[in-house]
Amino acid sequence: MTEEHLRDGSLVLGDARLKSRLLVGTGKYASFEETREALEISGTECVTVAVRRVNLDASQGPSLLDFVDRERYHVLPNTAGCFDAASAIRTAELARDVLDTRLVKLEVLGDEKTLLPDPVGTLEAARELVAQEFDVLVYCSDDPRMCVHLAEAGVTSVMPAGSPIGSGQGVLNPNAIRIIQELVDIPVIVDAGVGTASDVAAAMELGVDGVLLNTAIASAREPLRMAEAMKLACAAGRHAYLSGRIPRKLYANASSPLEGTIDGAGPN
Amino acid sequence: MKIQLNGEAREIPASCTVASLVTELGLRPEQVAVELNRRLVRRDLREKVELQDGDELELVTLVGGG
Numbered sequence: 001m002t003e004e005h006l007r008d009g010s011l012v013l014g015d016a017r018l019k020s021r022l023l024v025g026t027g028k029y030a031s032f033e034e035t036r037e038a039l040e041i042s043g044t045e046c047v048t049v050a051v052r053r054v055n056l057d058a059s060q061g062p063s064l065l066d067f068v069d070r071e072r073y074h075v076l077p078n079t080a081g082c083f084d085a086a087s088a089i090r091t092a093e094l095a096r097d098v099l100d101t102r103l104v105k106l107e108v109l110g111d112e113k114t115l116l117p118d119p120v121g122t123l124e125a126a127r128e129l130v131a132q133e134f135d136v137l138v139y140c141s142d143d144p145r146m147c148v149h150l151a152e153a154g155v156t157s158v159m160p161a162g163s164p165i166g167s168g169q170g171v172l173n174p175n176a177i178r179i180i181q182e183l184v185d186i187p188v189i190v191d192a193g194v195g196t197a198s199d200v201a202a203a204m205e206l207g208v209d210g211v212l213l214n215t216a217i218a219s220a221r222e223p224l225r226m227a228e229a230m231k232l233a234c235a236a237g238r239h240a241y242l243s244g245r246i247p248r249k250l251y252a253n254a255s256s257p258l259e260g261t262i263d264g265a266g267p268n
Numbered sequence: 269m270k271i272q273l274n275g276e277a278r279e280i281p282a283s284c285t286v287a288s289l290v291t292e293l294g295l296r297p298e299q300v301a302v303e304l305n306r307r308l309v310r311r312d313l314r315e316k317v318e319l320q321d322g323d324e325l326e327l328v329t330l331v332g333g334g
Binding site: 025026027028029035048049050051052053054056059060063064065075077078080090093094095097098099165166192212213214216 | 273274275293294295296298300301302303306308310311317326327328329330331332333334
């Protein structure tokens with residue numbers, strides 16, 4: 001039961017109603033056990049997965065799906081690794097067949113070095129997936145006009161990159177993120193670029209609806225401790241945003257009364 | 269007959285369905301998805317679809333990702 005002073009709505013993504021605004025990836029962990037623990041500690045209710053060819057040479061041991069409790073988490077498949085609309089659409093269809101979910105995180109990338117989203121392919125794939133009744137969460141650049149086009153195409157959420165995937169640079173252009181929030185009426189989730197807890201808090205303080213991250217937890221020296229840090233940062237940033245921060249001012253504003261100080265204590 | 273399976277040539281018996289191949293390979297059917305000649309074979313149709321010589325098959329599953 002949430003205390004009254006901490007009340008907050010849910011983040012609604014298609015059929016998913018999320019209390020936690022942290023979305024967490026499942027890549028790069030040392031083991032499936034560590035993945036499971038990190039997800040649990042992070043408090044997330046929505047986790048991303050990727051679609052890849054079955055390894056036919058390896059013996060069929062446990063798989064990631066054995067470690068992700070679908071009663072507890074909404075599973076959000078991505079189209080990572082796709083560099084054109086057609087393969088992203090095929091990947092989304094394959095993921096839906098395994099998971100029986102309408103959710104998809106659409107990624108259509110431009111090139112391998114930057115992993116920046118290709119806007120033309122992204123918009124094309126988004127339109128097709130919306131037509132196929134997917135709930136499409138779109139990884140995109142922090143370009144406000146691109147986000148408007150995506151929203152008009154009927155996507156469920158825009159997910160602008162704070163900075164390049166896995167770069168740990170945080171949100172490089174907070175003003176662009178704020179403009180996106182003004183221009184679209186759908187959830188805005190900062191996806192990619194988070195390096196540490198303060199990046200998550202800063203993003204949430206902008207008023208975004210959520211943050212999606214993976215590497216910042218999985219590749220931290222102590223992933224489980226970082227998972228805790230991210231949970232706290234997400235909640236801290238959200239509450240700070242909802243609280244309404246004080247305006248920034250150039251000069252000081254004393255917290256203690258200036259009157260009634262003892263003789264000789266005032267300014268010279 | 270010969271098919272392309274995840275990009276590699278593979279010999280399979282004649283009159284093999286998508287479902288029987290998945291089982292034959294020791295895969296857990298509920299954890300894979302199948303594409304035949306770049307079109308999804310829906311889960312409920314796997315038993316009905318018979319493979320032909322020269323077919324290109326993709327067998328995928330879900331792995332860790334962000």
